[in-house]
Amino acid sequence: MISDKKKRVTIKDVAQAAGVSTQTVSRVMNKFSYVSEDTRKRVEEVVERLGYNPSALARSLIQRRSYTLGVVTSGLKHIGPSRTLNGVADKADELGYMLLMKELDNFDNSRVGEAIDSLLARQVDGIVWAAPEIGDNHSWLDERLDRIPVPVIFLSMRPRKGVFSVATDNYQGGAMAIRHLLGCGRKKIGHISGPLAWWEAVERKRAWRETLIEAGLDAREEHCAEGNWSAASGEQAFIRLLESYPDMDAVFVANDQMALSVLREAARRGVSVPSQLAVVGFDNIPESAYFHPSLTTVFQDLQLLGEQAAQIVVEMIQARQQEQPTFAQSKFIQPALIIRESSQ
Amino acid sequence: MISDKKKRVTIKDVAQAAGVSTQTVSRVMNKFSYVSEDTRKRVEEVVERLGYNPSALARSLIQRRSYTLGVVTSGLKHIGPSRTLNGVADKADELGYMLLMKELDNFDNSRVGEAIDSLLARQVDGIVWAAPEIGDNHSWLDERLDRIPVPVIFLSMRPRKGVFSVATDNYQGGAMAIRHLLGCGRKKIGHISGPLAWWEAVERKRAWRETLIEAGLDAREEHCAEGNWSAASGEQAFIRLLESYPDMDAVFVANDQMALSVLREAARRGVSVPSQLAVVGFDNIPESAYFHPSLTTVFQDLQLLGEQAAQIVVEMIQARQQEQPTFAQSKFIQPALIIRESSQ
DNA sequence: CGCTAACATGTTAGCGATAACATAATATCA
DNA sequence: TGATATTATGTTATCGCTAACATGTTAGCG
Structure with a gap:
């Protein structure tokens, strides 16, 4: 050749x-x-x-804009983040932008500066921060954000003043799940949470607790077990929960993968779902309709989440171009309950 | 603000x-x-x-290289493609490259030129073509490829002379599945294929047919039904297959999502898995270990696939830099059989 | 018919960096 | 000690494009 x-x-x-x-x-x-x-x-x-x-490169250089967005992702091997990325990609494409990607797994805050710099060095016009908030991994934000000369939007982050963000309304989602179970007559509702370093997991758990308390019911720590989103951890958490809360008649599981394990382990132990135990998941992964029994779950539209993020950041870019002021907003996307066999 | x-x-x-x-x-x-x-x-x-x-931009302009790879993806909302992308991203990062993404869903060949041009306009040093071969969607290759001035590597593509590619060895994977079922004493093995416009689906089906024939067994068209990878289509295909091949004692399903439907539908109809019907899937999605019964499946390492692609394309870039010749190769990644409850 | 406005094209400068070359100071060695 | 190599820095010319300005040409109008 x-x-x-x-x-x-x-x-x-x-x-x-x-x-x-x-x-x-x-x-x-x-x-x-x-x-x-x-x-x-x-x-x-x-x-x-x-x-x-x-050469778009030469053009970007002189025009000081690249029609490129930077996207910082994390956990791309999971379906959630990649759905979100897909949404960002679609909308960006539609609006005439390309995507410059930076994957940031298990990152400590020291790698954040590097990642941002490498995007800025390539003149991205805006940044979509699609790495979820875990522990204090967003703490860099306070001292670094206003030194970033382009608009930034954060996904799945706890709302902060003066910062643009979009997230699923995890609290509402959780509340919907619990209210549905209450509506089905369940009174002893346990919870398998995600890792509580995650903001999203905390919100879902808070919804479980507060909604139960509002209804005048118990929501003790023994009624909850913590997983790490994986099916394996879901199995372990469920086993622990069965011991600490033996007479539970329903469980709200913080994601579908862990819920799958609950269904299987219940089947193994001869616990009948839904008659003895109602199960509600979160996410609505495509498989969940084909679990046995099919899974009632809270649908969060991650594709839409990504699309909105791209849309907003492009609007911010345009506003800045025209020297219009922009006002930081935290936007929430409403989830929807999908009722299937596992809860009724 | x-x-x-x-x-x-x-x-x-x-x-x-x-x-x-x-x-x-x-x-x-x-x-x-x-x-x-x-x-x-x-x-x-x-x-x-x-x-x-x-400014990496200014540097790219004068040096005529950007330390950026272009990645063309498709179907990112599915777990497979995003795993692959994750592999590409990780390896690229490790080698000091960034990723410029172009999502190309449901594309006709007219959008291909555009996509390539937009990557080249940004001076990418190489391209990873991670959109799978479906129908004749790679036909542009003949007349366009040698007008692309940077190295290109194709994923999940039928090997072609003079073109670099990496793919899972789908044929081997299928053969492993069938040989395993034969080893378990099954003789009437059906197949639920993916959409046969996909090269990968064709390979898996070919493995099913040829391996059975080698063993002196039947592999007729009535013993096969076509799905479209989705769990919903798997259910339909399985129902059709039960009619056209009622005494089948095993089924090789071309991906895990469709296999999930098979498990559920079998459970519904009181067909016991594995005693009456053995089931083997393909992919090893994380959930498959938690299906009920857990699913025997062919594991394909898509993360590795992506990593290898990035590695090879960077090697090609370096070779070209040093004016060394490169020789086109089609590389295959070997899958592995994961035996679980559904087959024995 | 002269004056302005719209159309059509060219010239010059510069985006932010590095390549390539030039120059000067110091170190090393026969 | 002069010649050569090494170290340290500066100057000029691009990379491929567009902004900003300049210049001409044609058309429209009172």
Whole structure:
């Protein structure tokens, strides 16, 4: 295989071949400026013939904008984050932006600065921070955020004053699940939470506790077990919960994967779902409709979450372009309860 | 919120503040060149103080390389493609590359040119084509590929002469599944395939047919039903298959999601798995270990697939840099059989 | 017919960095 | 001690494009 040493076709080559200035070629490529029909035709022909593809890089450099968004993700191997990324990608594409990705797994705060710098070095016009809030992994924000010269939007983050964010309304989702179980006549509702370092897990658990208390029922710590989102951890948590809360008649599980384990372990032990134990999950992964029994769950639209994030950050970019002020907002996306066999 | 109108700190600002030339600053930033200890200190201090972050854009322009890979993905909302992307991202990060993403769902070949151009316009050093081969969606390759001036590697594509590719060995995976079932004494093995426009689905089906024939057994068209990878389609396919092949004693299902439906539908109809019907899936999604019964499946390492792709494309880039020739190769990654309850 | 407005094109400068070359000071060695 | 190598720094010319300004040409109007 012979390596092609063909040089890149530049605007100069086109200009020369068409017998015009580079500026004229630039005008043809970017429309909306005075070029005679005649010249336009001629230039377009040359462009076609030489296969000219303008360097977005050079353009970004002079225009000081790249039509590129930076996306910081984490846990991409899980379905949730990749759904979100998909939403961001779709909307960005629709709005004429590309995505520059930075995966940031198990990160300590020291790697954050690096990640941001590497995005900014490439002139991204805005940043979508799609790594979830875990422990204090967003603490860098206080001292670093206002030194970032482009708009940033955060996903799945606890609302903060002066910061743009979008998240599923985890509290509402949890409350819906519990109210549904209450509506089905259940009174002893346990909870298998996600890892409580996660903001989202805390919110779902808080919804469980507060909704039960509002209804005048018990929500003690022994009625709850903590998992780490994985099916394996769900099994363990369920086993512990069965011991600490033996007469429980329903369980709200913080995600579908752990709920799957609950269904299986219940089947194994001859605990009948839903008659003896009602189960409600969270997420609505595609498989959950095909669990046995099918799983009642809280649907969160992560695709939409991503789309909204991209939309908002682009609006922020445009506002800044036009020197309009923007006002930080924390947006919530409402989840929906999907009732299936496991709860009734 | 007042918008910061602070200008970007450039190499010139640093040079001026430190009382040296921009070239010297450049030398300090890039190491490995003669700079006195004294000057280096001074410049580094200024860099720190002003918060200078060199423009990768400007550097890319003059160096004609961006340390960025283009990734073309498809179906990111599914777990498979995002696992692969995760692999690419991890390895790219490790090798000092960033990722410029282009999502290409339901694409016709006309959008392909656009996608490639938009990546090339941003000077990507290489391209990872992670959109699977479906129908003739790779036909553009013949006439376009050698006009792409950077290395390209294709994932999950039928091997082609003169083209770099990496894929799971789907045929081997299928063969493993069938041989395992034969080893368990099954003789009437049905198949639920993926959509046969997909190369991967075709390979798995071919493995089913040929392995059975090698063993002197039947593999007729009525023993097979086609799904579209989704759990819903799996259910339908299984129902059809039960009619066209009523005395089947095992079924090889082309992915785990469809296999999940098979397990559920079997349970519903009182068909006992594995005693009456053995089931083997493909993929090893995390949930499959927690199906009831747990699912025997063929594990394909998509993370590794992505990593290998990134690794190879970077090697190609380096080879080209040093004007070494490269020789196209089609690489296969071996899957592994994971035996669980559903087959024995 | 002269004056302005709209159209059409070209020229120059510069985005922010590095390559390539030039220069000067110091160190090393025959 | 002069020649050569090493170290340290600066100058100039791009990379490929567009902004900003300049200049000409044609059309429209009172």
